[in-house]
Structure formats: structure tokens, C-alpha cells
Amino acid sequence: MRTSDTGAGSLARTDPEIAGLIEAEERRERDKVRLIPSENYVSRSVLEATGSVLTNKYSEGYPGRRYYEGQQFVDQVETIAVERAKALFGAEHANVQPYSGSPCNLAVYLAFLKPGDTFMSMELAHGGHLSHGSPVSITGRYFRPVHYGVRRDTGRLDYDQARDIAKRERPKLIWAGGTAIPRTIDFEAFSEIAREAGAVFAADVAHIAGLIAGGAHPSPVGLADVVTTTTHKTLRGPRGAMFLSKAEHAKELDRSVFPGLQGGPHNHTTAAIAVALKEAAGPDFPPYARRIVENAKALAAALLERGFDLVSGGTDNHLILVDLTAKGVSGKVAAKALDRAGIELNFNTVPFDPRKPFDPSGIRLGTPAVSSRGMGAGEMRRIAGWIDDVVSAPGDEDLGARTAADVAEMCRAFPAPGILVNDEP
Numbered sequence: 001m002r003t004s005d006t007g008a009g010s011l012a013r014t015d016p017e018i019a020g021l022i023e024a025e026e027r028r029e030r031d032k033v034r035l036i037p038s039e040n041y042v043s044r045s046v047l048e049a050t051g052s053v054l055t056n057k058y059s060e061g062y063p064g065r066r067y068y069e070g071q072q073f074v075d076q077v078e079t080i081a082v083e084r085a086k087a088l089f090g091a092e093h094a095n096v097q098p099y100s101g102s103p104c105n106l107a108v109y110l111a112f113l114k115p116g117d118t119f120m121s122m123e124l125a126h127g128g129h130l131s132h133g134s135p136v137s138i139t140g141r142y143f144r145p146v147h148y149g150v151r152r153d154t155g156r157l158d159y160d161q162a163r164d165i166a167k168r169e170r171p172k173l174i175w176a177g178g179t180a181i182p183r184t185i186d187f188e189a190f191s192e193i194a195r196e197a198g199a200v201f202a203a204d205v206a207h208i209a210g211l212i213a214g215g216a217h218p219s220p221v222g223l224a225d226v227v228t229t230t231t232h233k234t235l236r237g238p239r240g241a242m243f244l245s246k247a248e249h250a251k252e253l254d255r256s257v258f259p260g261l262q263g264g265p266h267n268h269t270t271a272a273i274a275v276a277l278k279e280a281a282g283p284d285f286p287p288y289a290r291r292i293v294e295n296a297k298a299l300a301a302a303l304l305e306r307g308f309d310l311v312s313g314g315t316d317n318h319l320i321l322v323d324l325t326a327k328g329v330s331g332k333v334a335a336k337a338l339d340r341a342g343i344e345l346n347f348n349t350v351p352f353d354p355r356k357p358f359d360p361s362g363i364r365l366g367t368p369a370v371s372s373r374g375m376g377a378g379e380m381r382r383i384a385g386w387i388d389d390v391v392s393a394p395g396d397e398d399l400g401a402r403t404a405a406d407v408a409e410m411c412r413a414f415p416a417p418g419i420l421v422n423d424e425p
């Protein structure tokens with residue numbers, strides 16, 4: 001017998017308000033060109049695992065060493081996820097329990113540093129991440145960050161500066177990676193800098209993990225002592241995180257995640273990570289990773305043709321950072337106008353930005369989600385044209401509405417993975 005909260009469509013019956021909002025979000029994701037470089041579309045299989053009964057289960061500890069009974073299936077799920085992560089990235093050790101990217105990075109600090117210790121990372125305003133020592137993050141308050149950045153003349157990462165700072169400051173830990181880096185990261189160079197400084201080398205590959213898995217970006221695995229990543233960006237899994245490490249650091253890092261920072265892992269997320277890792281090991285994944293980069297290059301070229309100023313002059317990966325100063329419009333004004341026009345991206349600081357982070361000079365965009373829909377170079381050129389039109393007249397509401405309709409029309413030809421809602425008769 002069915003009760004009121006079981007069976008297909010139960011959410012629509014028990015909580016139509018939330019069900020309606022989820023359906024509205026599905027339509028929004030279906031009808032928009034989504035260019036936020038840290039976002040994507042997961043498969044229906046990943047969504048199913050995320051929405052499973054595994055959310056009911058507590059399992060503090062690690063497979064075979066839990067503090068609660070009833071782990072017959074959860075242990076298998078986590079072991080499969082760990083083994084798939086190790087195999088996909090060629091790592092000696094993996095841990096899939098961190099709740100998300102910042103807690104995962106915090107585990108690295110807990111394993112290797114004491115409060116007040118010095119570490120080195122990329123300056124947030126140059127493309128780093130909050131958890132790499134921003135003054136508003138616990139990582140900047142409890143430890144002592146020193147930062148490298150990009151060169152003013154090229155917009156590219158300044159490895160000489162990083163080496164000089166490492167020699168001078170002798171950080172205990174060095175981070176490579178960030179959230180707004182449009183160029184290939186030279187992990188060999190960072191490994192050498194860390195070795196010279198006697199520092200632990202940590203690579204945060206959250207943005208590019210899917211490119212690495214698909215062979216479209218060099219891997220730091222084997223060079224770095226620990227590699228952290230979220231699982232929901234280019235890797236196209238659920239919201240979560242994991243780290244990969246050398247075997248010698250496994251114990252300390254595992255202990256930092258549990259019991260150091262977390263209680264029970266989110267087993268529904270672990271299962272979905274396992275599913276995503278299986279997808280990432282499949283034959284469709286390398287072409288998807290290559291398409292992301294090809295699309296980013298096509299979009300960058302079309303924006304350059306239209307006079308946009310791209311930080312570093314272009315892109316090698318999934319991400320484009322545009323400095324709108326010469327266009328006479330702020331990043332925030334442009335991002336909001338583009339969102340009304342059906343093109344979703346985010347405002348972003350650019351290196352040496354004279355404006356404040358909440359209304360900076362740039363916009364950040366990327367191609368993971370549009371590539372997951374199967375869009376290609378022709379669509380990238382259309383998107384660049386729409387961006388140009390809207391950024392040139394951000395206050396023109398008719399233009400915004402017309403563009404949004406054109407965007408939705410184009411999107412209809414490219415079904416979004418995981419999205420079931422369909423208004424077609």
C-alpha cells in the first residue's frame with residue numbers, strides 16, 4: 001500500500017512548492033546557455049544515485065572500520081568509489097569523503113601545518129581560491145599565506161615570482177591551482193619549486209579535474225604530494241570533493257578528514273561520485289574533455305574578433321576571463337544583463353583590478369556545460385555575438401528579451417543531460 005510520501009511524483013504531492021521550484025530550475029537550466037566555468041550538467045544516473053536511500057545511513061570511519069553497524073552496502077559503495085578514483089587518475093591513495101572543495105583543502109592544512117605556519121598560493125584576485133589563504137577564510141586567519149600572481153604584461157602565471165617567494169619565505173606548503181586561471185598550469189615547475197623550498201606540494205585541480213581525466217590537461221598526480229578536487233565541475237559528478245595522494249601521506253590526510261574535520265560521510269554523494277568516475281573512465285569522456293577546450297578556444301577567438309580584452313590573450317583550457325574595462329561596462333552590469341538575455345556567467349575580478357570584488361571589471365565564462373550539451377564551434381560564435389550585442393547595450397530590455405528567446409531556441413537543439421522536463425506537445 002502506498003502512503004502519501006512514496007512513489008513517483010511524491011514530492012509534487014507532498015510539497016508542491018519545492019517541487020515547482022525544482023521544475024522551474026530544470027527549465028532554467030534547459031533554456032539558458034550556462035557558461036559559469038565551475039558548473040555542468042550531471043547525468044540522470046548521477047542524479048539517481050544522489051537522490052538515493054544512501055542519504056539515510058551514518059557511516060563514520062572508513063570501509064571495514066566504521067563506528068556504526070549496517071555497513072554491508074555502504075562499505076562496498078565507498079570502496080568502489082575510491083578504487084575508481086585511484087584507477088582514473090593513477091593515484092596511490094584516494095579519499096572521497098570531503099564534503100566539498102574548501103573542507104577538502106582544509107584537511108590538507110590540518111595534515112601538514114600548525115597554526116601560524118607559512119604557505120604559498122595564488123593570489124585570489126589573480127585567480128586563486130578563497131581557501132588558499134584569503135584574509136576572510138579560516139585559511140588566511142589561522143595560517144600565514146604568501147602569494148604569487150600573474151605577470152602584468154602577459155596575464156600569465158609568474159613562475160619566477162613564485163620561485164623567488166618560495167626561496168625567501170620557505171613555506172611549508174605550496175598550492176598550485178585556482179578558480180580563474182585560463183592557461184595550462186605547469187605542475188612540473190611547481191613540483192621543482194616545492195622541492196627547492198622543502199615544501200609539501202598540493203595541487204587544487206577542482207576546475208580542471210575533468211580535463212585531466214579526459215587527457216586534455218597535464219596531471220599533477222605523481223608530482224604533487226596531494227591533489228584536491230571538487231567532483232562537480234569539469235569532472236561532471238555530484239557536489240562533493242575528493243583528494244588523491246601519495247601513499248606516504250594517506251594516514252595523516254585521512255585522519256584530517258575524519259575525525260579531524262567531519263563526521264559521517266554523505267554516502268549518497270559517494271555513490272554518485274562512483275557513478276561519475278565510471279562515466280569519466282568511459283570512451284565518451286576524452287572527446288567531451290577535448291570538446292570543452294576546443295569550444296573555449298572557439299569562443300575566445302570569436303570574442304577577440306569582436307574586440308574583447310581577454311586576460312592572457314586567450315585560453316588553453318575550459319575558462320575565459322574577460323576584462324571589460326575598455327568596453328566601459330562593469331562585470332556586474334554585464335553579467336546581470338547577460339543573465340536576463342539567457343546567458344549565464346559570473347562577474348569576476350581581473351588581475352590588478354582597480355574595482356572592488358563585488359562590482360569588478362571582469363566576467364568569467366567557460367564551456368563545460370555547453371560542451372556536455374554537444375554544442376560546438378558554430379554555437380560558440382553565435383554566443384560570442386550575443387555577448388557582444390548585450391554588453392554593448394546592457395540596458396536594452398527588448399534586446400535582452402529577444403536574445404533570451406533566440407538562446408532558448410538554440411538550446412532546444414541540444415538536450416541537456418539529466419534534464420527531463422519537456423514542454424513540447
Ligand code: DSN
Pocket residue numbers: 038101129179
Ligand atoms: N565557487 C567555485 C568557482 O566558481 O570557481 C570555486 O569554489
